[in-house]
Amino acid sequence: MIMGAGVAGTVAGIALKQAGYDPVVYEAYDASAGLAHGVYLTVAVNGLDALRAVDAHHPVLAAGFPTNSIDFFSGTGRRLGAIPLGPVLSDGTTTNTIRRADLYGGLYDEAVRRGVPIEHGKRMTSARELPGGGVRVEFADGTHAEGDLLVGADGIHSATRTAIDPAAPGPRYTGLGNVGGFAQVDDVAALGARYAMIWGKRCFFGYTVSPDGEVWWFANPPSRAERPRTELGAMTDAQVRAELAELLSVDRGPATRIVAGTPHELRITNQYDLPTVPRWHSRSMVVIGDAAHAVSPASGQGASLAAEDAVTLAHCLREVPGVPAALEEYERRRRARVERVVAWGASMSSAKQAGPVARAVRDMVLPLVFRRSGSPEAMARMSWLFDHHVAPVPVG
Numbered sequence: 001m002i003m004g005a006g007v008a009g010t011v012a013g014i015a016l017k018q019a020g021y022d023p024v025v026y027e028a029y030d031a032s033a034g035l036a037h038g039v040y041l042t043v044a045v046n047g048l049d050a051l052r053a054v055d056a057h058h059p060v061l062a063a064g065f066p067t068n069s070i071d072f073f074s075g076t077g078r079r080l081g082a083i084p085l086g087p088v089l090s091d092g093t094t095t096n097t098i099r100r101a102d103l104y105g106g107l108y109d110e111a112v113r114r115g116v117p118i119e120h121g122k123r124m125t126s127a128r129e130l131p132g133g134g135v136r137v138e139f140a141d142g143t144h145a146e147g148d149l150l151v152g153a154d155g156i157h158s159a160t161r162t163a164i165d166p167a168a169p170g171p172r173y174t175g176l177g178n179v180g181g182f183a184q185v186d187d188v189a190a191l192g193a194r195y196a197m198i199w200g201k202r203c204f205f206g207y208t209v210s211p212d213g214e215v216w217w218f219a220n221p222p223s224r225a226e227r228p229r230t231e232l233g234a235m236t237d238a239q240v241r242a243e244l245a246e247l248l249s250v251d252r253g254p255a256t257r258i259v260a261g262t263p264h265e266l267r268i269t270n271q272y273d274l275p276t277v278p279r280w281h282s283r284s285m286v287v288i289g290d291a292a293h294a295v296s297p298a299s300g301q302g303a304s305l306a307a308e309d310a311v312t313l314a315h316c317l318r319e320v321p322g323v324p325a326a327l328e329e330y331e332r333r334r335r336a337r338v339e340r341v342v343a344w345g346a347s348m349s350s351a352k353q354a355g356p357v358a359r360a361v362r363d364m365v366l367p368l369v370f371r372r373s374g375s376p377e378a379m380a381r382m383s384w385l386f387d388h389h390v391a392p393v394p395v396g
Contacts, residue, residue: 014116016317047304047305065210148284153289156294161291164280165278173271181216184261295345296348344385
């Protein structure tokens, strides 16, 4: 039983089906949450490698486009330097940028095509392990389900995580918000396979230009105190635009024009991460993806780590006798890596919130850092992040 039809859930369904199991995915929403929330994301080369392990990388390559580096600018318009978004694979594949709806929808369709049942309107309210083995799950609609294993792919506010450990920590607010969109702006030049990211005086802003000329952008409005989700949900489109205009207008660059050229409604959400979860599993319940280790969006690794988790779990269940021992092995293979990525992503987020003195120091130091970042030595130091490999899942 897999809770959640996002990236982690659908890839887990695909991988477990390929490994010879009979997974069922239960989704709380009438449609996958990723189809309605979020704008776009990157799938790094390590994420594409994990998807290739179950031949599920095609939706990314079909709907996404290559983005292999980032140019950084200060709020004054000064170019600070560039960094690569990971290596180029032997077949020429690089990190791809894709609409969240296209990624979620493509993986969903692939899971259904392979015969993985997906039931909607199934919000888990509780789960308990049965004396003879297995798990019973209760849903908000009054129904229940039983299975040998419960896989919690139910996101950063995971009910499965709480069922495993009622004292489990919740997500940590990063001090930033997220908002983004798709704009038509005639005077924004094409960037090729690159991002432009601006360390503004009041707000971090990033964008890229898709092959058809559409500008894909995001902004991270800061707030020292976490803003209640009810407050953010009540903000009108006009209020969001006014807040962004105030934050972005002090910087040089196209940010204000890009926001103004966005035709759809804008919403701000809080940004969270989840540094460490003491218990990932019990005898027959386990968490994967954001439910176990939500990483800051600044890392560009959320979807990729979810895919790695899902495929690794399928490997462990095939290779290790007994569900409890297999879950132990899954955690052993994954914990150190993902917590390192979470810490790395948190350091990237903190750099977006610098005060005046810290900004001045950053703008002096970063050009030197970026000049070194593309060197073979620097790329070798980042190999732990991008060179992670997951073997193909054998057909069960």
